[in-house]
Amino acid sequence: MSASLRRAYTLIAPFYDAVLAAAGTGLRAASLAQLPRQGGLDVLVSGIGSGLDVPHLPPDHRYVGLDLTAAMLARARPRGNGRHLHLVQGDSMALPFADTCFDHVVLHLILAIVPDATACLRETARVLKPGGSVLILDKFLRPGEAAPFRRALNRLSRHVVTRLDVVFEEVLAAVPELRLEHDAPVLAGGWFRSIRLVKG
Numbered sequence: 012m013s014a015s016l017r018r019a020y021t022l023i024a025p026f027y028d029a030v031l032a033a034a035g036t037g038l039r040a041a042s043l044a045q046l047p048r049q050g051g052l053d054v055l056v057s058g059i060g061s062g063l064d065v066p067h068l069p070p071d072h073r074y075v076g077l078d079l080t081a082a083m084l085a086r087a088r089p090r091g092n093g094r095h096l097h098l099v100q101g102d103s104m105a106l107p108f109a110d111t112c113f114d115h116v117v118l119h120l121i122l123a124i125v126p127d128a129t130a131c132l133r134e135t136a137r138v139l140k141p142g143g144s145v146l147i148l149d150k151f152l153r154p155g156e157a158a159p160f161r162r163a164l165n166r167l168s169r170h171v172v173t174r175l176d177v178v179f180e181e182v183l184a185a186v187p188e189l190r191l192e193h194d195a196p197v198l199a200g201g202w203f204r205s206i207r208l209v210k211g
């Protein structure tokens with residue numbers, strides 16, 4: 012399924028910013044304001060896409076931006092000007108990084124997009140240092156939520172843009188080294204949530 016997502020995001024790349032740039036600016040800024048401002052830290056932005064997060068990243072740190080799709084990374088590249096940003100093509104479910112090498116990980120609109128959210132969160136926990144945080148912005152179902160329309164649409168959408176059936180609580184339960192610190196509804200009646208996890 013990753014291959015179909017890569018093909019889809021290659022086609023979407025030229026239009027992605029036009030659709031999403033304005034919509035999420037405030038939410039991105041608020042989520043990324045949880046990163047420390049100073050300290051020269053190592054931060055992974057997993058599924059960085061076209062780099063819409065980059066202008067909101069505190070300039071002091073070293074960033075690695077990973078994405079499956081070369082066309083999205085090509086759009087992120089110019090946004091890195093003035094920041095220490097290294098871009099890598101790779102898979103958020105099988106990160107090409109050593110254990111415990113990042114102080115913080117950003118997962119904006121990626122955990123509910125990949126075919127296996129648990130693998131993505133496990134890999135995130137693996138590369139994160141103890142005490143490090145994970146910043147999540149995404150759409151999730153609540154445990155037991157029926158959401159028949161979203162579940163029906165998921166059969167198509169999971170191949171082309173995103174899953175619509177991910178229950179965050181089930182994903183987190185499979186990765187016990189991460190603990191929930193903050194979970195707030197931010198958009199669409201709580202469908203989109205801003206979540207902060209901490210390792211250890």
Ligand SMILES: C[S@@+](CC[C@H](N)C(=O)[O-])C[C@H]1O[C@@H](n2cnc3c(N)ncnc32)[C@H](O)[C@@H]1O
Pocket residue numbers: 013016017020031057058059060061062063064077078079080083101102103104118119120121124125126
């Ligand atoms: C909805 S976009 C989000 C991009 C960015 N995080 C943002 O907030 O705008 C989803 C991104 O995930 C990427 N992607 C899809 N599957 C992936 C995977 N398995 N590993 C890494 N990136 C993936 C796509 O190429 C796309 O750039």
